Amino acid sequence: MKKQVLFAFLLIISLVALAGCGEKNAAPTPSTSPSSSPAADNEGAKEVTLKIGASSVPHAELLNLVKDQLKEEGVTLEIKEFTDYVQPNIQVDEKQLDANFFQHLAYMEQFNKDKGTKLVSAGSIHVEPFGSYSNKIKSIDELADGATVAIPSDPSNGGRALALLEKNGLIELKEGVGIAGTVKDIVANKKDLQFRELEAAMLPRVLDEVDLALINTNYALQADLVPTKDALFMEDKDSPFPNIIAAREDNKDSEAIQKLVKALQTPEVKAFIEEKYEGAIIPAF
Template sequence: MKKLGFLSTAVLAAGLLAGCTGSAESEELSEDKLVIGVTSGPHEQIVEKVAEVAAEDGLELELKVFTDYVLPNTALAEGDLDVNSYQHEPFLEKFNDDHDTDLVTVSTTILNPMGVYSDQYASIEELPQGATFGLPNDPTNGARALFILEEAGVITLKEGTGLTASIFDVEENPKELEFIELDAAQIPKQLSEVDAAAINTNFAIEAGLNTIKDSILLESSESPYVNYLVVREENENDAVLEKLTQAYQSDEVKAFIEEEFKGSVLAIW
């Protein structure tokens, strides 16, 4: 097995957590301004465009950018954000279960098709026996990677396995792939240290990878991992969210996504 050079994100995470000191209050969101959390990369770029469109309708969006998948929900639950835009429903459900929170989806945004990448092999079929395969270490995105492999016929998962499938649910593994769970944000930096890896689109793009051209296997467009705008439950019917949704799901934003990402990110509305 190849030796992996793990990179610590503990200091960054601690710093961001220190900033999440607010407390959520059961009050209606402002109709003039929203603080919205996004992950760096495509979500950040798209919401910057959404902010331009929303401003034309008198709604100011203040962006807070995060570099992991947990802190935007922590900040939202604690009241430091009004809304966030970065996650799919399976991840949200898992977060709510694990943290006893009541965050809810508001409206669909985009689909970031997860891809499998390799510095050494041009197709999934070329992977040798015993190849090392990197996948995200968070339960929902790790399961997502396994479903991509199953759909391609590389592995078989146990019957009845749900959206929280883990490497322990792999029933058949003809290539005897060695699964290595890694921090999702670090996988692009460690791609050369494994034979192949599943990488979330935002991290792939940040690393200069083109989802369409560079992936050796790509998630189906029928994926259930569509992203959403997410808020606290007490705010899900606030009037301002309709204004935000209209800005996000506008023709201007859709055209921006198509031009900027050229199929690597899909508008789902």
């Protein structure tokens, strides 16, 4: 009887010891192991969606060019196209968009001043030399006295247009105004040119109504104009107006936006710009 009790006692102790060893050696399940959590393992590679506002040409075209590459890097581009120069900035400032790609630095700085926004540049991508166009004349020498000239109504592009007219001998501006000049700053106008200030997007539509129009290249391209062939005169390749990725101070250095800028500054994008736009668009990197 004593032997049976002793045997039972030893058997119980052995079973308890085996159970303890099993618990110590059991591998943690995927759901409880911190090292196997996707969020922990791939936190740096987490996919993000970047909402970008853009003009259709060439900005959205360039964004679509790098879309697949960015997808592979964990950044999904959501591109919203605009036909104006105001809403893309308002929506970035109000955080409806993460960034935009349509404007040059001088325009953004003037917009900040006028609207109280605080947009910043995250990087320069390309230059769009400003040009003059006409459906009525083939040469600047044919521009008649009293001719009507249409220019952008926003301050930075309007001043840019006037500076280009001055460079080509059509007007003279008050000394020192540079690209900040307005029609009121014209001090010499030997042809008595009449100026119409219109929203930039409207300028290609009034070519049949005016004698000359100074048009931003993106809107010229959208109107099927070929700047290097159709413009009577243009800014040169050293134009100090690079088009930028505009963002906010709180996100311009984010990994996603920096990946976007880097993707748009590759040799492949440079080759695409040079081949497709034939000098109408010039890489700024």
